[in-house]
Amino acid sequence: MPSTFGNALRVTVFGQSHSEAIGCVVEGLPSGFAIDRERLSAFMARRAPGQGSWSTPRREADEPEFVSGINHDGRTCGAPLAAVIRNTNTRSRDYDNLLSVPRPGHADFTAWEKWHGNQDVPGGGHFSGRLTAPLCVAGGIVIQMLKTRGVRVRAHLLRVAGVEDEPFRAGLRTDAELLSQQIDALEERDGLPTIDPDAGERMLDAIDAARRDLDSVGGVVECVACGLPAGVGSPMFDGIENLVARAAFGIPAVKGIEFGSGFAAADVRGSENNDPFDATPDGPAPRTNNAGGILGGITTGAPILFRMAVKPTSSISRPQDSVNLATGKPEVLEVHGRHDPCIAPRAVPVAEAVCALSLLDAWLSFPPEGEQFTLGTN
Ligand SMILES: Cc1cc2nc3c(=O)[nH]c(=O)nc-3n(C[C@H](O)[C@H](O)[C@H](O)COP(=O)(O)O)c2cc1C
Numbered sequence: 001m002p003s004t005f006g007n008a009l010r011v012t013v014f015g016q017s018h019s020e021a022i023g024c025v026v027e028g029l030p031s032g033f034a035i036d037r038e039r040l041s042a043f044m045a046r047r048a049p050g051q052g053s054w055s056t057p058r059r060e061a062d063e064p065e066f067v068s069g070i071n072h073d074g075r076t077c078g079a080p081l082a083a084v085i086r087n088t089n090t091r092s093r094d095y096d097n098l099l100s101v102p103r104p105g106h107a108d109f110t111a112w113e114k115w116h117g118n119q120d121v122p123g124g125g126h127f128s129g130r131l132t133a134p135l136c137v138a139g140g141i142v143i144q145m146l147k148t149r150g151v152r153v154r155a156h157l158l159r160v161a162g163v164e165d166e167p168f169r170a171g172l173r174t175d176a177e178l179l180s181q182q183i184d185a186l187e188e189r190d191g192l193p194t195i196d197p198d199a200g201e202r203m204l205d206a207i208d209a210a211r212r213d214l215d216s217v218g219g220v221v222e223c224v225a226c227g228l229p230a231g232v233g234s235p236m237f238d239g240i241e242n243l244v245a246r247a248a249f250g251i252p253a254v255k256g257i258e259f260g261s262g263f264a265a266a267d268v269r270g271s272e273n274n275d276p277f278d279a280t281p282d283g284p285a286p287r288t289n290n291a292g293g294i295l296g297g298i299t300t301g302a303p304i305l306f307r308m309a310v311k312p313t314s315s316i317s318r319p320q321d322s323v324n325l326a327t328g329k330p331e332v333l334e335v336h337g338r339h340d341p342c343i344a345p346r347a348v349p350v351a352e353a354v355c356a357l358s359l360l361d362a363w364l365s366f367p368p369e370g371e372q373f374t375l376g377t378n
């Protein structure tokens with residue numbers, strides 16, 4: 001059962017929610033890079049559990065310990081980088097009743113069908129959202145590397161429980177400055193990651209209402225990456241969409257992804273959806289960006305834009321119908337434990353992580369001919 005993705009840049013995650021530790025192995029990272037540990041910790045903190053009533057109360061430091069891949073000088077050394085995060089706040093008894101009765105909407109049932117009782121259930125085992133912590137270690141480093149080449153990656157909550165944030169201004173080349181200001185605003189933002197602070201407050205209220213109603217809500221995370229050169233990627237099976245989607249579907253609870261105008265493109269005419277080209281001082285460039293920065297799997301130089309649908313958390317406190325796997329008889333299940341009433345806010349930095357990892361992988365694996373990725377100065 002491989003938990004690995006990537007071509008030239010390969011990421012493997014390992015561990016379970018309640019095992020001794022979780023971690024990642026990253027192969028193919030450019031060498032000579034000094035990781036900014038403070039910035040990496042700040043990035044990890046945006047995903048960490050225990051952030052208040054809108055998140056799971058499980059508290060974890062989520063500080064990665066690097067056990068390989070760093071040299072005497074504190075820089076990446078070219079060898080596989082391995083990082084470990086200890087699990088320190090497990091409460092496995094919460095899962096006792098789930099050993100024989102699977103939660104509707106979680107992976108307990110499919111894990112049992114696959115491993116016939118040998119699966120590790122507590123905390124969601126290897127299926128847990130907790131495994132996105134090591135994904136953020138790998139992604140957080142790569143976000144720093146891409147920044148040295150002028151690439152900025154950022155995501156926000158576009159929608160939670162029907163409450164909308166303003167979308168990224170990534171649809172017009174002449175809006176580049178406005179997009180940059182939106183990203184600046186998100187970098188400064190405390191609280192939920194929305195461009196409009198008021199939208200964040202209303203989302204908090206909606207999450208709280210669902211939680212008090214012993215229920216959960218879903219949302220849409222929108223992610224942008226700007227500053228990537230044109231010509232990165234590959235047609236057919238290793239296109240930018242393919243790589244990003246493969247990694248994004250590795251985030252538990254992600255059920256859909258769209259790029260640029262996405263599903264809305266199906267309902268408009270070609271004349272509306274095409275992005276006309278302008279002659280600019282830097283060469284031909286699309287005026288609009290319905291393509292989400294990707295044509296034929298290859299970057300156009302416009303911002304990469306995608307949205308992921310995150311389902312409502314399956315572990316809710318209401319009684320639910322299930323079946324006892326030992327007896328085959330119906331059983332009403334009560335889920336205990338500590339759960340996110342909405343996963344989408346904590347999936348925001350994870351979207352940035354998988355976006356950065358996929359884009360650096362594409363740049364290393366399928367660069368514009370003669371323009372291999374090299375690190376800039378950080
Ligand atoms: C950051 C994050 C936190 C999550 N927290 C929870 C949680 O507290 N409770 C839960 O049931 N599922 C949670 N999930 C989702 C489950 O792990 C996921 O639904 C489950 O593994 C089944 O996978 P699937 O929904 O992709 O089919 C979380 C996911 C992420 C990305």
Ligand SMILES: C=C(O[C@@H]1CC(C(=O)O)=C[C@@H](OP(=O)(O)O)[C@H]1O)C(=O)O
Nearest residue numbers: 049056058123124128129130337338339
């Ligand atoms: C710990 C994290 O989230 C966990 C993700 C999760 C799940 O089913 O995905 C279930 C809960 O696990 P536990 O019952 O052990 O508290 C969450 O707390 C994390 O993301 O770091």
